[in-house]
Amino acid sequence: MLSAAATCCAEPVPSAVEPVEDAEVAAAQDYAGTLVFQSDRDGRWDIYRMDAGGTGLVRLTDDPAADQNPAWAPDGRTIAFSSERTGDGDIYLMDADGANVRRITEHPSYEGAPRFAPDGKSLVFEGERDGRAEIYRVDLRSRAVTRVTASVQRKLGPAFSPDGQTLAFMEKSLIRWHVSIRSEKTGEKRAVTGGGGACRPAWSPDGRLLAFVSTNDTDKADVWFREMTGERESSAWRVPTRANAHNYDPAFSPDGMSLAIASTIVRGDNEQWDIFVMDVNGRGLVRLTGDEGNERFPDWRP
Numbered sequence: 001m002l003s004a005a006a007t008c009c010a011e012p013v014p015s016a017v018e019p020v021e022d023a024e025v026a027a028a029q030d031y032a033g034t035l036v037f038q039s040d041r042d043g044r045w046d047i048y049r050m051d052a053g054g055t056g057l058v059r060l061t062d063d064p065a066a067d068q069n070p071a072w073a074p075d076g077r078t079i080a081f082s083s084e085r086t087g088d089g090d091i092y093l094m095d096a097d098g099a100n101v102r103r104i105t106e107h108p109s110y111e112g113a114p115r116f117a118p119d120g121k122s123l124v125f126e127g128e129r130d131g132r133a134e135i136y137r138v139d140l141r142s143r144a145v146t147r148v149t150a151s152v153q154r155k156l157g158p159a160f161s162p163d164g165q166t167l168a169f170m171e172k173s174l175i176r177w178h179v180s181i182r183s184e185k186t187g188e189k190r191a192v193t194g195g196g197g198a199c200r201p202a203w204s205p206d207g208r209l210l211a212f213v214s215t216n217d218t219d220k221a222d223v224w225f226r227e228m229t230g231e232r233e234s235s236a237w238r239v240p241t242r243a244n245a246h247n248y249d250p251a252f253s254p255d256g257m258s259l260a261i262a263s264t265i266v267r268g269d270n271e272q273w274d275i276f277v278m279d280v281n282g283r284g285l286v287r288l289t290g291d292e293g294n295e296r297f298p299d300w301r302p
Contacts, residue, residue, distance in 0.1 A: 031258055031277045031286065034301040035251075036060070036070040036079055041293030047081050047098075052253070052260070052277055052300070054288040060098035067092075069113045069297055074120045076302045080104075082112035082125070091125055091138065096301075105138055105145060115159050124148065124158040124167065135169055149182070149189075157200055161207050161228075168192075168201035168210060179212045192226060193236070202250045203228075204280075211239075211250040211259070221246040223261060225280075240282030248273075253300050256280065260298040 031052035039048050042059075045066040050057040061067040065084040072079055077096055082089050086103070089110040094101045104123065105111050111127040120140075127136045130147070133154040138145045148167065149155050155171040167182045176197040182189040193212060200213040209225045214236075223241050227234035241247040242263045249262040259280050264271045273294040278285040289295045 035298045037295050037298040038068045039293050039295045041291045071115050071299050072301050073116050074302055080114040113157055117160055118164040126156045159201050161203050170199040204252045205256045213248050223247050223250045249297050251298050251300050254302050262296045
């Protein structure tokens, strides 16, 4: 099965900003909203929900199989996720309180990382139906699945722009990952990162910024922004997040003013992923989780 936590390769990009000092114990701030994320704190991957201030933790799934990659529907009433309940992985929906779990896709190959279209009528996801990782789309009314991408390069982590006109995803060429975008109108695809590795695209609510993950020259993964307005994109710049750590899985708050990330000091056997929130300029970093488990893939309720 494909891992949804593929590691980015180094990418030299301009306009880097030096990271701030580690701020795990920064003064608590009242970050508004609700986050959903995956955690193995109870021995296996399940889906949890909590307030963006770090309170109100609720476990939403409790199944022997791995439940991962949660994503809110645009109306905030439904959560999509992937699960191994019936094999290698399928896409499921559940209500915001964890009730009414229903299976959306049925295929023996791996399917994961679901994300809603802005109108809430369909989902895009990564899958191996045709033997390699591509992006697919499922209509939530008919359950019909269509293939969105087709090439020899593996593709993962789809994310729609807020206007639904552009699909971002990561794809692998040779040994490195990069982020590409695809026009929903024309089908034209092009890379928006280059010269190295990049992954985990996420759009700001106004569509102005595309966040992604890239390693700096110390092999630590950081969050970067690229402005996507205008005729061509701006140079990318690094967001000062948690210093001396691998910072992944960026997710913007509904007002675009805050960012949630998953972060760990080390990768491998001793990794310890936790959820952090901060403002989009890298200030006010607050750690929301600190148990012995791993927490990944936060997503902010619209």
